[in-house]
Amino acid sequence: MTINDKPIARPARSGLSRRTLFKAGAGLAVAGAASAFPAPFVRAAQTFKIGFVSPRTGPLAVFAESDDFTMAQVRKATAGGVQVGGRRVAVEIIYKDSQSNSNRAAEAASELILDDEVDLIVAASTPSTTNPVADQCEINGVPCITNDTPWQPHFFGRGGDPKVGFEWTYHFFWGLEDIIGSFTSLWSQIETNKTVGALWPNDSDGNAWGDPKRGFPAVLAEKGYGLVDLGRFQSPADDFTSFLIDFKAKDVEIVTGVVPPPDFANFWSQAGQQGLKPKIVTVAKASEFPAAIEAIGDRAEGLSVEVWWSPVHPFSSGMTGQSSAELAAAYTAATGRRWAMPLAFKHSLFEVALDALKRSEGPGNPDALREAIKTTNYASIVGPVNFQTGPVPNVSKTPLVTGQWQREGKSLELRIVDNALASNIPVQSTLVPIGAKG
Amino acid sequence: MTDWLNTLLQGVLLGGLYTLFATGLSLAFGVMRLVNIAHGDLIVLAAYVALVAVETLHLPVLAAAAVVILVMAAGGYVLQRGLLTHTVGRGILSPLLVTFGLSIILQNLMLEIFSADSRGLQAGALETASVSLGGDITVGALPLMIMGTAIAVIVLLQLLFTRTTLGRAFRATSDDGETAQLMGIDTKQVYALAMALAMAVVAVAGVYTAIRTSFDPLGGPNRLLFAFEAVIIGGLGSLWGTLAGGIILGVSQAIGFRLDPGWGTLSSHLAFLAVLVVRPNGLFPRTRDR
Numbered sequence: 001m002t003i004n005d006k007p008i009a010r011p012a013r014s015g016l017s018r019r020t021l022f023k024a025g026a027g028l029a030v031a032g033a034a035s036a037f038p039a040p041f042v043r044a045a046q047t048f049k050i051g052f053v054s055p056r057t058g059p060l061a062v063f064a065e066s067d068d069f070t071m072a073q074v075r076k077a078t079a080g081g082v083q084v085g086g087r088r089v090a091v092e093i094i095y096k097d098s099q100s101n102s103n104r105a106a107e108a109a110s111e112l113i114l115d116d117e118v119d120l121i122v123a124a125s126t127p128s129t130t131n132p133v134a135d136q137c138e139i140n141g142v143p144c145i146t147n148d149t150p151w152q153p154h155f156f157g158r159g160g161d162p163k164v165g166f167e168w169t170y171h172f173f174w175g176l177e178d179i180i181g182s183f184t185s186l187w188s189q190i191e192t193n194k195t196v197g198a199l200w201p202n203d204s205d206g207n208a209w210g211d212p213k214r215g216f217p218a219v220l221a222e223k224g225y226g227l228v229d230l231g232r233f234q235s236p237a238d239d240f241t242s243f244l245i246d247f248k249a250k251d252v253e254i255v256t257g258v259v260p261p262p263d264f265a266n267f268w269s270q271a272g273q274q275g276l277k278p279k280i281v282t283v284a285k286a287s288e289f290p291a292a293i294e295a296i297g298d299r300a301e302g303l304s305v306e307v308w309w310s311p312v313h314p315f316s317s318g319m320t321g322q323s324s325a326e327l328a329a330a331y332t333a334a335t336g337r338r339w340a341m342p343l344a345f346k347h348s349l350f351e352v353a354l355d356a357l358k359r360s361e362g363p364g365n366p367d368a369l370r371e372a373i374k375t376t377n378y379a380s381i382v383g384p385v386n387f388q389t390g391p392v393p394n395v396s397k398t399p400l401v402t403g404q405w406q407r408e409g410k411s412l413e414l415r416i417v418d419n420a421l422a423s424n425i426p427v428q429s430t431l432v433p434i435g436a437k438g
Numbered sequence: 439m440t441d442w443l444n445t446l447l448q449g450v451l452l453g454g455l456y457t458l459f460a461t462g463l464s465l466a467f468g469v470m471r472l473v474n475i476a477h478g479d480l481i482v483l484a485a486y487v488a489l490v491a492v493e494t495l496h497l498p499v500l501a502a503a504a505v506v507i508l509v510m511a512a513g514g515y516v517l518q519r520g521l522l523t524h525t526v527g528r529g530i531l532s533p534l535l536v537t538f539g540l541s542i543i544l545q546n547l548m549l550e551i552f553s554a555d556s557r558g559l560q561a562g563a564l565e566t567a568s569v570s571l572g573g574d575i576t577v578g579a580l581p582l583m584i585m586g587t588a589i590a591v592i593v594l595l596q597l598l599f600t601r602t603t604l605g606r607a608f609r610a611t612s613d614d615g616e617t618a619q620l621m622g623i624d625t626k627q628v629y630a631l632a633m634a635l636a637m638a639v640v641a642v643a644g645v646y647t648a649i650r651t652s653f654d655p656l657g658g659p660n661r662l663l664f665a666f667e668a669v670i671i672g673g674l675g676s677l678w679g680t681l682a683g684g685i686i687l688g689v690s691q692a693i694g695f696r697l698d699p700g701w702g703t704l705s706s707h708l709a710f711l712a713v714l715v716v717r718p719n720g721l722f723p724r725t726r727d728r
Contacts, residue, residue, distance in 0.1 A: 239692055295556050
């Protein structure tokens with residue numbers, strides 16, 4: 001037992017929880033027949049509870065739009081229970097809203113642990129969700145699986161030590177090295193003056209990306225790019241004239257950054273008004289979601305962005321058997337919405353969770369479940385997940401490519417245009433300079 | 439040098455937007471002493487109404503704007519008659535609490551109905567059209583239009599307040615509601631009309647917000663903040679003061695942003711505090727309006 005494992009925080013887990021015992025008792029009372037051996041009955045009533053923390057409301061809500069769809073899929077896939085070591089275990093998901101707030105996320109996780117007595121917690125969508133949730137799980141000794149936060153802010157942001165790692169919490173996603181590598185590879189596709197203008201806001205993402213040592217600046221200098229970085233701006237910003245003046249004066253041909261959609265929409269229309277015409281605009285966050293692209297309209301054509309998952313990714317779900325394309329199509333058919341990257345990542349959380357459950361000893365045995373998660377070697381819809389092979393303990397890396405919003409008939413489609421870091425994902429097109437007809 | 443001129447000019451134009459944000463708030467406070475915490479969310483709501491008008495009813499943007507103004511004005515009338523009227527005369531706290539609640543309800547309703555996606559209104563060439571002023575300075579047609587509209591709105595409101603019977607009723611009710619009632623003015627009706635007028639201005643602000651950038655259901659409180667600061671800087675109840683407040687906010691933000699991008703928003707808040715320290719009642723408190 002280590003310091004992190006504090007059983008005081010919750011009742012010790014035995015095969016019988018208070019709840020199952022109560023249910024079993026009620027069942028017996030109704031049946032009226034006193035069985036001498038209630039044990040098998042109790043076993044059958046066992047439920048594996050998964051707590052799910054997600055930013056349902058608040059500024060991050062766009063990441064949680066596919067949650068209902070994903071949970072419905074999981075409930076369908078586990079409707080008859082899951083085979084765990086020769087018995088059937090029912091699966092229940094308890095959903096909690098983080099309200100896009102890290103304090104609330106921690107609270108939600110602790111409610112799940114203490115009140116709902118969940119066996120496992122899954123969480124996703126930016127450090128403000130995954131970090132507090134994982135911290136709560138680590139303190140309380142509850143297995144936890146997270147994704148959709150670059151691994152550095154998740155691992156180092158929680159004070160992780162690469163030599164030791166964490167005991168209860170596991171994470172899979174790409175890292176800053178991937179985003180830097182894939183952006184620079186993308187930019188080398190076309191001839192530019194290699195002058196990059198940066199839009200990095202003063203938030204956790206902007207500061208990490210713009211970090212002089214670990215972020216973009218060092219790598220850009222190494223690869224011969226000139227960088228125009230005015231400093232971290234306060235978001236939301238209503239006016240980008242200062243950036244535009246400098247970008248124009250220094251002849252910026254590549255614009256990059258990690259910018260919330262309203263700020264980028266604002267920057268991009270002001271760039272149009274004030275005559276900045278970059279050849280490449282690769283801005284994360286703002287151009288990841290189809291709806292945000294539609295909000296910008298025709299001028300979104302040619303924007304490029306990192307792609308963590310798309311319908312052409314050559315992976316399929318072990319939970320539903322769907323290919324990437326089928327998952328995206330099913331989502332659109334069920335909700336009328338276009339696919340967005342979090343869809344597959346939310347899906348994969350439950351894939352990995354159910355895979356671990358099958359290899360565990362069922363509900364009420366967190367140690368066995370943790371071992372099962374630790375030894376995960378699973379082909380998910382977002383790529384292989386294996387926590388033994390990551391850059392640091394407890395982390396598994398998923399592939400990253402880049403795409404460009406290109407016109408396809410009336411609408412803009414995100415097409416993969418560069419796969420330097422993940423050659424198993426097919427490219428569909430090449431990068432076209434903005435304004436040039438592709 | 440031209441860089442700074444450009445920066446200042448863009449700051450002044452940004453002030454036009456802040457003025458539009460603030461005018462509705464200024465009106466509601468001037469006539470009813472009502473601090474409407476849901477003001478920012480109502481601006482966002484107006485933006486969504488505009489979006490529905492354009493995308494669902496397929497109206498051109500200008501016609502959609504007219505629809506939004508009518509819808510919001512009617513909504514303002516109903517809001518005042520049905521809800522806010524019950525808070526009048528119960529101290530400063532009850533309208534604050536009621537509109538605070540309204541703000542939360544609106545945000546979540548919009549999240550439920552329109553989802554968390556950021557949306558925008560397409561205005562075609564207008565979005566990037568610009569006017570060259572010589573040198574390196576070009577200003578966007580849209581910011582110019584917003585500024586022009588802000589000034590027009592203020593002039594119209596000013597005329598309404600000083601030249602019409604309704605305006606006199608507004609001022610009378612604002613100065614002394616009870617006496618106004620004795621003189622035969624239906625104050626509830628006057629309040630409702632004032633709210634309708636305030637919401638009409640909110641509608642204009644909402645349409646411009648929708649065209650200018652993308653918006654989502656939760657952007658309201660931030661707009662409320664700027665509106666509030668512009669009203670306070672300008673002096674409560676003064677419409678021209680609100681314009682001055684908006685421009686001061688816009689310019690100080692542009693200057694701060696130019697010095698260091700991290701200081702942009704901060705410097706407009708600092709300007710606000712500085713005005714509060716020097717002139718606690720704002721620059722033009724209750725001057726020509728009352």
